[in-house]
Amino acid sequence: MRRKAVFLDRDGTLNVDPGYLADPAQFRLLPGVVAALRRLRGAGYRIFVVSNQSGIARGLFGEEELRRIHERMDAALRRGGVALDGIYYCPHHPTDRCGCRKPSPKMVLDAAREHRVDLKASYFVGDRLTDIEAGRKAGCRTVLVLTGAGGETLETLPPRARPDHVARSLGDASRWILRREAAGGGARPAVRRAARTRRRAAGGR
Ligand SMILES: [Mg+2]
Numbered sequence: 001m002r003r004k005a006v007f008l009d010r011d012g013t014l015n016v017d018p019g020y021l022a023d024p025a026q027f028r029l030l031p032g033v034v035a036a037l038r039r040l041r042g043a044g045y046r047i048f049v050v051s052n053q054s055g056i057a058r059g060l061f062g063e064e065e066l067r068r069i070h071e072r073m074d075a076a077l078r079r080g081g082v083a084l085d086g087i088y089y090c091p092h093h094p095t096d097r098c099g100c101r102k103p104s105p106k107m108v109l110d111a112a113r114e115h116r117v118d119l120k121a122s123y124f125v126g127d128r129l130t131d132i133e134a135g136r137k138a139g140c141r142t143v144l145v146l147t148g149a150g151g152e153t154l155e156t157l158p159p160r161a162r163p164d165h166v167a168r169s170l171g172d173a174s175r176w177i178l179r180r181e182a183a184g185g186g187a188r189p190a191v192r193r194a195a196r197t198r199r200r201a202a203g204g205r
C-alpha cells in the first residue's frame with residue numbers, strides 16, 4: 001500500500017514562533033492547527049514534524065528542554081484528538097555542515113524510509129524557503145504558509161523556488177491538499193495526464 005504523508009515545519013507553521021523557542025511554557029499552537037491535522041489524518045495522511053533547532057548548537061536550550069517542548073506539543077495535539085507519527089529535528093549550527101539541516105531533504109528522506117512513505121504522494125508545508133527547498137528536493141509537493149515568516153518569505157522568493165501552493169495557514173493548506181486529491185491530482189499529475197492523452201489518441205484511431 002502506498003503511504004502518503006504531510007511533513008510539517010514546526011515554528012511558524014504549527015506553533016507561534018517567538019524566535020528560538022526555549023521555554024516549554026511558551027509553546028502555543030497556531031489557530032486551526034488541530035482541525036487541519038485531524039482533517040489530514042482523516043484522509044489517511046501520516047504526519048511528521050521536520051524542524052531545524054539550531055538553538056541547541058547555539059547553547060540557547062538543551063535536548064531536555066526540546067523534549068519537554070515536544071511533550072507539550074504532543075499533549076496539545078492529543079487533547080484535540082490527533083497524534084504525530086514522528087518528530088525529526090536537526091540540533092546543529094548552520095556552520096556545522098551537518099547534512100540534516102533544512103534545506104537538506106535528509107530528515108524527510110529518513111522519515112520516508114523509516115515509515116515507508118511514498119514521497120511523490122506527499123507534501124511539505126512550511127513558512128520558509130528552506131522548507132520549500134527541502135520538500136522539493138525530497139520529491140514532495142510543497143506549500144508555503146503565510147503564518148510565521150511566510151509573508152516575508154513570499155516577498156523574497158526567488159522565481160525558481162516557487163512552492164506548488166501558497167496558503168494563508170495550515171488550515172488552508174490542509175483544505176488545498178484534500179481538494180487537490182479529490183480532483184485526482186494527488187500524485188504524479190504529469191504521468192496521469194500523459195496516460196489520458198495516450199488513451200484518447202488510441203481511441204481516435
Ligand atoms: Mg518555520
Ligand SMILES: [Zn+2]
Binds near residue numbers: 090091092098
Ligand atoms: Zn543537522
